[in-house]
Amino acid sequence: MNHTPLSSVLDSVPSSPAQLLAASARAAATPAALVGDTPVLWVGEPFTPAGRGFWAKLEGHNPGGIKDRTALYMVGVARERGALRPGARIVESTSGTLGLGLALAGIAFGHPVSVVTDPGMEAPVAGLLRAYGAEVHTVTTPHAEGGWQQARRERVADLLAAHPDAWCPDQYHNPDNVAAYQPLAHELVAQLGRIDTLVVSVGTGGHSAGIGRVLRSFFPALRVVGVDTCASTIFGQPAGTRLMRGLGSSIYPRNVAYDLFDEVHWVAAPEAVWAARALARTRYATGGWSVGAVALVARWIARTSPAEERTAAVFPDGPHRYLSTVFDDGYCHAHHLLGHEPPDAPDEITDPGQAVVTRWTRCRTVTTPQPATTGADSLGLAGAAR
Known part of the structure; x- marks a missing residue:
């Protein structure tokens, strides 16, 4: 087996304290x-x-994965537009990664977070979400046509109705x-x-x-x-x-x-x-x-x-x-x-x-499917505040 020479590994080691400081990881206040x-x-x-x-x-x-980016952005934009009021609850369907991002956004902007998932969510992810302060709601039966995603979205609609000031980013349809x-x-x-x-x-x-x-x-x-x-x-x-x-x-x-x-x-x-x-x-x-x-x-x-x-x-x-x-x-x-x-x-x-x-x-042929209209598009959750 070929091994990388130690000298090549050490090539990037700074030779002075000033270089060491410049090469250090960025500092973050939040x-x-x-x-x-x-x-x-x-x-x-x-x-x-x-x-x-x-x-x-x-x-x-990223701290939680790629969807940290969109969670922070969607929440920040919704706050600027007034769709998400200060301290209001964020409610969303997720298989895991967006939930972690929303938990981060909730901490960063001061919002409680409720995520709706299904039994496929890994136990460590559910545990992390709870540790980060998010409520985790798990649906137990898939929708007959829309599967677990549709079942989760219907539960999101129920939670929005129960929390009149709550907001849903609706990641599936939100530009x-x-x-x-x-x-x-x-x-x-x-x-x-x-x-x-x-x-x-x-x-x-x-x-x-x-x-x-x-x-x-x-x-x-x-x-x-x-x-x-x-x-x-x-x-x-x-x-x-x-x-x-x-x-x-x-x-x-x-x-x-x-x-x-x-x-x-x-x-x-x-x-x-x-x-x-x-x-x-x-x-x-x-x-x-x-x-x-x-x-x-x-x-x-x-x-x-x-x-x-x-x-x-x-x-x-x-x-x-x-x-x-x-x-x-x-x-x-x-x-x-x-x-x-x-x-x-x-x-x-x-x-x-x-x-x-x-x-x-x-x-190599990619076309837009023409599905029949279902509840998946009729819940009207995008940017929803109830």
């Missing part, structure tokens, strides 16, 4: 000031073939969720200089739209690759049971910018687990479901694109909340997630409705 300016990491061999790789934006370096990611896109431009391909997971549609639109204004030929999960409805597949958290949807978020994407890849849970664990073994920086899925696709993009092209992938969080799922052997054995090394290339379909996908699959 926890909110720790959000942003996250690093990028080169992900190369052995995770990728020799001479190929991609740059990963490590959003797990402020998109606007919040402009600084992240600017960070990528400053860090990488040029980006040819962006690989990004799609859940609420916020960070994919917010980052992608800004980057395309800098790089008109930018290729945007969306990463979804099997059994998600976002890109026209039928809804089904989904084990993966943080990407995919059983409703149709209005923040998804369908016209932005050049192609979409669906990734199955065992494939995401393989990639997340392979990242951990080879590059140390890793994460959960979304990170594994994005890394798998970015790895293939890097291998099949010209060597001079530059690929950026957004890793929404780190591994810590997934110690009882993605990185727990017992959990993975129970859900048949281990021993499924992905193929070298995805399957390919020419239209999202051509077949129901159950493994890594690519489609």
